[in-house]
Amino acid sequence: MNTHDTSRSAPPATFSSPESHDDQSFDQESFLGQAHAILGKKGLIIDDEAIDPWLTDWRGRYTGRALALAQPADTAELSRLVALCASNGVPVVPQGGNSGMVGGATPDASGHSLLLSTRRMTALHVDADTMTARCGAGVILQTLHEAAAARQLRFPLSLGGKGSATIGGLVSTNAGGTQVLRHGVMRAQILGLEIVLPDGRVLDLSAPLKKDNRGFDLKQLWIGSEGTLGVVSTAVLQLCPAVAERRVVWAGVGDLDAARRLLLHNQHALDDVLEGFEVLPQACLDHVVDFLPDAQRPLEQPHAWHVLLECVADASGAAALGERVEEAMMTAFEDGLVEDAVIAANETQAEAFWQLRESISPAEKARGPAVQHDISVPVAAMPAFLQAVTDQIEKNYAGHEVLGFGHLGDGNIHLHVIAPPGAEAIEWEQRSGKAISAEVYEMVTQWSGSISAEHGIGQDKREMLYATRDPVALDVMKAVKHALDPKELMNPGKLL
């Protein structure tokens, strides 16, 4: 049964809640007075100038207005505040580090919403004995990394925004990053959650039970729901032993399918230590080398595709790591999977390899306007998909360059389509960029893929979600949303 054939709908208006305080009876002064009584002076900011920085997302693409900025200190305050909003019909927009990619933490322009920051909820307890961390929603990712490292442990999820991203935001967006291949996305690190429901009640699912078959695993609903079902107040996370040794390898391969076969080879040979597997085409590497003043090419000859792979071991596996990686790469070479490869001789070289990878985005940005797509398809289909999408876009849009790179091991690539040289950014984006994106997302959907592998939907991709997603799945999402937030007060206009 192909449900994709049924008709698709446009999303409802951004701010449509019939029960919100859009009516005459709402007494703003009284509401703020009650909020102040719950939160105190530090917890409720009404001064426009102080709120202003939090009303625009970090990339400057979305701006909104808010009644006030609430900053509860703990779950008890948060619970009372959300209950107050529910009884007054005040929409709530949760915000963590304000470092999301899709405008998910920016309120709409109505000014009716309360902006709710978790930044003061920073309780953090690392238990070395059980290798777990109990984190308030406002704990910053880097703070957790440091707290874990101080106990010879680590939290195996990292991303560019680690200096500002909060645990609550990472849970609510089901964040990814560069260690997903081995450790999984945020969902896989979560042992327990405490949630404040849209009516203000606390749903405590924070006991770290490895097995619990008392029906639906409720906490899963709040992971990746972007604040639309309530507010994550506390997370209990799994830690793992600290890294004792790593090996970083740069390999050249003949095509993307060879890269995929190298991945499979290493998943067999290095199953328990293979942590990252990134790919980029030769053109990406050329752009990076042009962009970075002192960049060295890891390999002498050009190759159609390049692979950056990282293996890490904790203390127990450190001694064997080097030999295992060498042997795996040797057999890959003998099997004809790689054309050439080099293992970083030291940490400096390893860092240099990673710098090439991390410079792809700024290097592309320097080349002119582009549209970017954070997409996934089943890993096995990625080589054929990338060929098909490149052929179609380059045929339909002459002079454009299509570049795919990123997390092949996760079936997740960043697909950039770069405007012809000399194109004027705003005009090009309106004339071609939007149409190109629509075509890319339509192809991703045909290939059973996702239009948002890592970044979420937020405001940014809401229309595209409605345009591409199976209507049955959308119906189920709406039914769940309506069941848990019937007044539609939680982060309205995001996701659904």
Next chain:
Amino acid sequence: MNTHDTSRSAPPATFSSPESHDDQSFDQESFLGQAHAILGKKGLIIDDEAIDPWLTDWRGRYTGRALALAQPADTAELSRLVALCASNGVPVVPQGGNSGMVGGATPDASGHSLLLSTRRMTALHVDADTMTARCGAGVILQTLHEAAAARQLRFPLSLGGKGSATIGGLVSTNAGGTQVLRHGVMRAQILGLEIVLPDGRVLDLSAPLKKDNRGFDLKQLWIGSEGTLGVVSTAVLQLCPAVAERRVVWAGVGDLDAARRLLLHNQHALDDVLEGFEVLPQACLDHVVDFLPDAQRPLEQPHAWHVLLECVADASGAAALGERVEEAMMTAFEDGLVEDAVIAANETQAEAFWQLRESISPAEKARGPAVQHDISVPVAAMPAFLQAVTDQIEKNYAGHEVLGFGHLGDGNIHLHVIAPPGAEAIEWEQRSGKAISAEVYEMVTQWSGSISAEHGIGQDKREMLYATRDPVALDVMKAVKHALDPKELMNPGKLL
């Protein structure tokens, strides 16, 4: 906020659906005629004698009646059948291998329900390239094991009923087993699901996307929901490389906390190869040795607690395994974590160690009547919890023996309370057994644990679920159930 203080409710009547076909307008003959038109002769069994074996659970504890037995051959038939049931208000009771522990697949006594067996949905495709298996709901676990082994792969979840348990049932009950420590429960193996919703529509979430952040991860809802939200029709599962080498160790320790510290030690030292960590007290071992005619004690001296641990490696780690396990056990001995230990010298001895573990239940059964509890608490709390529950039960119920054993690594033990010698089974269970179970479950709840770690709720623990679970969590479960199955036709009287 301690939500556990609010009042708890009794469960609603077993068969309460106001919209089911309990009224006069239901035309049974017409319904069965339409079902026959969808399913054909092999797909619809009306003969009472042929249905009879499937109306009682395998332990003989629950018996029901049904309108007929439906056996759709594929998703298309299943979808049309469920839609027909929805439009006629006919309750549906899904059944896989009929090997569950809590009566979750047995219809009620009304005879109004359609018993829906997935046994004919046996499509199975193993893809060695991506290490995945796409399984129809009716594929039997052992069949999947064999199909994976034929490709030098394995599906790392196994349990006693593997010869009858189906993939659909394992998904719907979120099954556990003996490999959870390393590989996780069924939920962790699932890459994609296809589901037939209560209205008959197909929700296709079967594309194996490693990253997909388009909102709620819907498939999570059907894992462990015991058929109360619809019928799982297909699952796409992750496989892993076949086992090339294993080491099985028997160790004696001074107390359960030492066992827990040994677990932690080995999670550091043998992180990637430690697959099982089972514990049993000396009394359990004594009972097993009395029960098994040729049993050998692995260690000469008695110890307060015994640990059975297993490490396995695939081809890439096989050579190093033996030395790693020896070294880890040596340092554990030096650190005073174990009193004595022996590594099985060969496969025969390894099997003999496991046979001791697997004979605990039959050995206990031979000693007389007992009540059994499949419970979990946070791993770190297990030693203190077990001491507390043993003290309380042995104090309140003189002459009873409390034995806890099982999956310490998962925080999941099987807690058996054995009647005094000579007790008469039925009379004892009525007089003391039920009261003991209520007391155990109340303590588990106080310790933030689960009254059902592995087996689910079904009919068996429904009353206890309502008596012990946080009312906020129950409310959220009921809201989700009502949103997705508003007519309450899916497996009524189970779980909720």
